[in-house]
Structures are given as C-alpha cells and as structure tokens.
Amino acid sequence: MTVAEELTPATPDESEEPIKQRKNGLYPGVSDELAENMKSGWADTELRDLEPIPQAAETAARRAALSARFPGERLVIPAGNLKTRSNDTEYAFRASVEYAYLTGNQTEDGVLVLEPTAEGHEATIYLLPRSDRENGEFWLDGQGELWVGRRHSLTEAGTLYGIPASDVRELAGALREATGPVRVVRGYDAGIEAALTDKVTAERDEELRVFLSEARLVKDDFEIGELQKAVDSTVRGFEDVVKVLDKAEATSERYIEGTFFLRARVEGNDVGYGTIAAAGPHACTLHWVRNDGAVRSGELLLLDAGVETHTYYTADVTRTLPINGRFSDIQRKIYDAVYEAQEAGIAAVKPGAKYRDFHDAAQRVLAERLVEWGLVEGPVERVLELGLQRRWTLHGTGHMLGMDVHDCAAARVEAYVDGVLEPGMCLTVEPGLYFQADDLTVPEEYRGIGVRIEDDILVTEDGNRNLSAALPRRSDEVEAWMASVKG
Numbered sequence: 001m002t003v004a005e006e007l008t009p010a011t012p013d014e015s016e017e018p019i020k021q022r023k024n025g026l027y028p029g030v031s032d033e034l035a036e037n038m039k040s041g042w043a044d045t046e047l048r049d050l051e052p053i054p055q056a057a058e059t060a061a062r063r064a065a066l067s068a069r070f071p072g073e074r075l076v077i078p079a080g081n082l083k084t085r086s087n088d089t090e091y092a093f094r095a096s097v098e099y100a101y102l103t104g105n106q107t108e109d110g111v112l113v114l115e116p117t118a119e120g121h122e123a124t125i126y127l128l129p130r131s132d133r134e135n136g137e138f139w140l141d142g143q144g145e146l147w148v149g150r151r152h153s154l155t156e157a158g159t160l161y162g163i164p165a166s167d168v169r170e171l172a173g174a175l176r177e178a179t180g181p182v183r184v185v186r187g188y189d190a191g192i193e194a195a196l197t198d199k200v201t202a203e204r205d206e207e208l209r210v211f212l213s214e215a216r217l218v219k220d221d222f223e224i225g226e227l228q229k230a231v232d233s234t235v236r237g238f239e240d241v242v243k244v245l246d247k248a249e250a251t252s253e254r255y256i257e258g259t260f261f262l263r264a265r266v267e268g269n270d271v272g273y274g275t276i277a278a279a280g281p282h283a284c285t286l287h288w289v290r291n292d293g294a295v296r297s298g299e300l301l302l303l304d305a306g307v308e309t310h311t312y313y314t315a316d317v318t319r320t321l322p323i324n325g326r327f328s329d330i331q332r333k334i335y336d337a338v339y340e341a342q343e344a345g346i347a348a349v350k351p352g353a354k355y356r357d358f359h360d361a362a363q364r365v366l367a368e369r370l371v372e373w374g375l376v377e378g379p380v381e382r383v384l385e386l387g388l389q390r391r392w393t394l395h396g397t398g399h400m401l402g403m404d405v406h407d408c409a410a411a412r413v414e415a416y417v418d419g420v421l422e423p424g425m426c427l428t429v430e431p432g433l434y435f436q437a438d439d440l441t442v443p444e445e446y447r448g449i450g451v452r453i454e455d456d457i458l459v460t461e462d463g464n465r466n467l468s469a470a471l472p473r474r475s476d477e478v479e480a481w482m483a484s485v486k487g
Contacts, residue, residue: 019140047156053104056162058222062102067121073181078189079110096188097403098212126168129154183208213410216402218424226313231467233307234315237263242485253277253291260305268307272314273405276304283450284434297324312403316428317468318454325482330445335475338451341365341431349457349464353421359397362431366393398428423461430454
C-alpha cells in the first residue's frame, strides 16, 4: 500500500483540531449566525490556467537521480515548519534547500515523499490544502487565508510542480504505519521525524543528506542562469550603495545595509546571508553583521553582500571601497596585494584542477607580500608550511556557491575540498588581508585596515567565467567606477 492510499481518512474532519482563540482577543467567540454567514458567498478562485514552474524539468531530473541512488527505499524530504520569532510572530519561512532543490516548492510544512516501485519511485508532494471555509480556518486561524494569504490548492500545486499533491495533515499517521526501508532528511520537521523514529537510522539518513549535497556540486543550466541573475542584481545593489555613501557617513553602516536590502527585496527574494557592511577597523572582523558603526571619509568600506533570487540561488560578492573615492597609499598597497592574490586564485580555477589549487595560489601571493613587507620572516615556503600568513589572511580562499551561500557543505571531503573541479561548479575566490587595530606586530599605519575582494566564478569547459566581472576590481578601476556612479 502506498502512502497516498494510506492517507484516505475515515471522515474528512477526523484530524482537525479546534481553532485556538487569542487569549486577549477582543472577540470572545463566534456566533452561530456569523459562522454560517462566513461559509458562503465566496467566488470560485481556483486557478485553472497555470503552467509548470520554469525549473520543472530540472527538478524531475534531480528526483530521477535520487531515485536511482536509493532503489527500493521510501525517501522523505521535508520543507520544514514556521519558527517562532516572538510570542505569536514567526520568522519569514525559507524551505529546506534539499526540498526546494527537488520540488521548486517553498511552502512551510511541505514534504516530498518518493515511494519505491518496481520501476523506481513515485513522487508525491504533501502540502497543506487551501484554507477550509467550512470550519472557519480561512478567517479565524492565524495561518488562515485572510491572515497570511492564499495557499495553492492541491490540484494547482500538482500542475505547478509536476508532482501529484496530497494533504500533508495525514502524512505523519501514514508514515507511522508504513513498512520497508525509509530514509529522511533530518533537522527540518520534528513531527515527521517522530513518525519515523523506529524506522530510520542516523547513518542511513546522513547518506541521503550527503548525496543531496553532492548532487548540487555541478549546476545545471537553470541554476547557472539563476546565479547570474543573482549576481547581476547584486552588482546593482553595490552601485546603489556607492550612490549613498554620503548619507551613510551621516548615519552609520546600517544605511549601507538597508540600501542593499532594498535592492534584494525589489529584485529578489531576500539577501542570501546577513550583509557585512564593515567600515574602518570593522573590516577586520570577518563576519561583521552588527553594522552599527560609523562610516568615515578616509577609511575603507568592506561590503560583502549577495542578492538571493526567488528560487533561492544567491550571489556572494565582496568589494573593499575607499569611502571618499580614493585609496590612500597604504590602503592601495594592501588592496593591490589582495587583488594580485585573487588574480592568481581565479587563474587556477579550471576543469581538472584540484579544488585546493586556487586557495594555494592566492595564499602564496599573500605570503610573498607579507615577507616582502617584513611582517613575517621568510622564506615563503617556510611561511606556507607553518601557516604563518594566517595571522593576517585568516580564512580559506573560497567555497562552493548555490542555494546556500556555503553550498554543498555536507558533501564528503574527497568530493569537495579534496576533489577536482568540473564544468558547472560555481565557487567564490575571496582572498583577504586583515590587520587588526590592536596588532602590535605590524607598523601602526597597517592597523585597522581590512581588505577582501570576492567574485563568483563558474568553471567552464575551457577555464572559468567570472559571473561578477561587471564590478571593477583593480584599484584604479574601482576609483574610476565610484566616480562615475556618483556622477
């Protein structure tokens, strides 16, 4: 018996719970007359002219690959649930990457189930149906249609995602009764995991998670298009920031953060991660997201930000900009060293190269400059062997990019960091130098200067393509670009 067959309820309403009233709500209840009135007089709003989502063919191919990897096993991939922010307000929902990657759907409480068959698997997407008008959910429940907006009907969802859709409210009960091998992606839906608690193992579930992470290492054409779209919006967001640097000087780094966020929300779904708008010595804090510091002429602004598209693909770009439009001599010296390191790193990105090659190439250049400046004792090979440059370079030179800003993080080390680059992989190249304000091992003029340059690089058949090349990188070009943007 399939899960879909197991879900047929004895009566339509047997699983419904009473709609909870707010403790201090102004209306103590609902009269029978009002309840009856609210049931009728509504137009038919079923959408009958829908087309499948643009990536429907790609999500079907991804499910087919998943099916081939785990034949004969029931596979359960939840979207996740709403999370409380405070009292009765929730954080904006973002579906799990695994679920969105396989379905294109982004709805809370959704679950994709792949049922094993003789030929492979049958996929069903389990969702909340439209709000019930009979029991008043659509206007009384906090997640009802009149409170948070219309949900797609199950028929509409089936058309959009190319997957038969069923009512998710019956899924947990059916899974408790299901037999045969099962795997679930953990960490997103406690109710679904509880229903499977005696049927799954951590080791087997981890294999599922790892497979889905590694499946995203090589991007298909749709994904590459989305990443380019994200980068293009991000470039415009950086231009927006340069135009208002005078207003940021009059306020704080928050003005920069808010300016970029406006572009992300207008052209995309959101920012792909917390924007780092780090001015002055804050640039030496790698993930400075407080963004509450002063923006001063004569100092540098390290802006690390990315727009996330409506399909969850994010850019990840960093530029370090002179707030007054011109680098000082020491700022330019440090910036040019980072630029040279990034050039070496980007040149090492090509099919067949080791993943580590771009990191090693960039780190070598930075180590050479640190030795040349007398900040660390050479030779360079000794510095690299002992990792002495890391006092000022701190982090790795890049990471995979996609639906997560640090994409494919659950992949095996041998498939990722110790792996080989292939066409379709997309990664960042982002060397940096950071001289902390309290670092007494460097001359005073270096202290408080942080520089990072980051671009999104696609591995191609014959080398690479810089998706973010529209943003200037060379110091003189940065100055010219800022002047032209400011008008």
